[in-house]
Amino acid sequence: MTPITTTAELAAFCEKLKGQPFVAVDTEFMRETTYWPKLCLIQAAAPSAEAVIDPLADGIDLEPFLEILRDERIEKVFHAARQDVEIFNNLSAMPRPLFDTQIAGMAAGFGEQIAYDALVRQMLKIEIDKSSRFTDWARRPLTDAQLTYALADVTHLAALYPMLRQRLEKAGRIAWVTEEMQAMADPALYDVEPENAWKRLKPRRHAAKYLSVFRAVAAWRERTAQTRDQPRGRILKDEAIDELATQAPTDADGLNRLRSVPKGFSGSKFGPELLEAIRAALKDPEAYAPVIERNHAPSSPAAGAVVELLKVLLKARAEDAGVASKLIATVSDLEKIANDDEADSAALHGWRREAFGEDALKLKRGELALVLDGARVRVVPVRRAQKA
Structure with a gap:
């Protein structure tokens, strides 16, 4: 099997996708050691065309395929779409309209967070070959077996999607899935603005001083992770953000006393930057602290x-x-x-x-x-x- 490696080949393939009712899409990516996911492969299958696209090929421009993702006349079908959608949103190509077969499977009675292979087994009576499951997708060249394995993710998806959709339509539940898909395609879900990073976490207190430091530390970690292209947890663990917000250290000694902050952190180049972020937040905690709405009344005894x-x-x-x-x-x-x-x-x-x-x-x-x-x-x- 030969993947698409040139812009001309990709443009020709995308011409075949235009006018199709849907296209099944999957990606292979790496992000264990990075903040930004490294897109290694794109698989796509429509009723009359299918291909594997190599985003790592020299000189390839993905724009023809990104235009397909932006085309709202074509439904984009994924399984467990969250990370795939994040990748394409980062490329300014939010897939709309969107259909996630994992969520659709939940609405159709296949259980919670049903795996792709289980859905294929139950609906298509096919066992997926998992021999290439742990491939390093960033390595080149990829073997025929690896490319065939990757393409099967979308060829089976394209086959089961009409069956699953028909099942939901018969049960009157298409609207259920549509509502979920609208939420999944909301760009705010994939916001990487550092000042909003605190929203992914769970502040435990509501005092302005705590919240201002919590927001500042989360923003500093997000910005540092993005700049260095490293996972957030390698910069600072989530639990450290809560302890830093609770103790609000403003000097190296205070930082060194915290249990959740790595030993020697204050002496690293990160230490002074983090302390400066905390001190800046404490200049006016009331102004910098995020507003957190309490969504329900205080808990009753019953x-x-x-x-x-x-x-x-x-x-x-x-x-x-x-x-x-x-x-x-x-x-x-x-x-x-x-x-x-x-x-x-x-x-x-x-x-x-x-x-x-x-x-x-x-x-x-x-x-x-x-x-x-x-x-x-x-x-x-x-x-x-x-x-x-």
């Missing part, structure tokens, strides 16, 4: 018990609908609902409210009961439970 009941209700409703419970609501959603009927929770909006949220509120109000029927939990109106 909230823990309510959350446990909501977990049972969620499991029952997910089984009734034949859909993965994680797609409907998370534990965080349940905690918010337990404390506040008007909580800003995805489970109280759109199709999730219909599938679960409305019943969750009724359960809280005592209008529904959970009844054990053998090994299965049934959800019944309270009046029916009383008559029984």
Whole structure:
């Protein structure tokens, strides 16, 4: 098998993709030792064309394929799309419209975060050859076996996509997946602006001093990781950001006393830069601290018990609908609902409210009961439970 290695070859292939209803896409990349993912291979398959594209080939310009990704007349199909979409977003080519077969599989009753090979096995009755799974995709040349393995990721994807979509349409759940895809294609999800890096983490306090240092340290780490092209964790671990925000050291001695900061960090070239970032944040903590909205009322004494009941209700409703419970609501959603009927929770909006949220509120109000029927939990109106 010969991959596409020139811009002319890529342009000719992309001409074949124009006018297609969809194109299945996958990537192979490396990022274990870098901040920015290194794109090593692109695989694409439409109903009448398929190819492996080599982004590392000398002089190749990916723009013809990026234009296909931007073409909103062609649906882009991925499996577990998050990292692939991040790569293309970095190349200013957010794939729209987007269809993620992992999320679609969750909505179609294949379980939570179903793996690609499992979905292919169940839908196409094909076992995927995994012999090239641990290939170093940055090495050249790639063997025919490696290229064939890579291409199979999209040829099978192109085959199962119409089947999966038809299944969802029959169940009336295409809108569920469309809503999820709109969220996944939101550029804010892939924001790499250093000043927003704190949003990926979980601040444990709300005091202005803590939050200002938390934001400053997260921004410093993000900026340093980007500049040096190293993983965030190699610069500073997540837990160190919380300790730095809690202790707010302003000199080398204070930095050296922290358990989560590597020994000798203050004497490295990173130490003075980090301390300067902290001191700058502390000049006006109120102004620099991010505003964190509290999404629900303070936890009530009974909230823990309510959350446990909501977990049972969620499991029952997910089984009734034949859909993965994680797609409907998370534990965080349940905690918010337990404390506040008007909580800003995805489970109280759109199709999730219909599938679960409305019943969750009724359960809280005592209008529904959970009844054990053998090994299965049934959800019944309270009046029916009383008559029984």
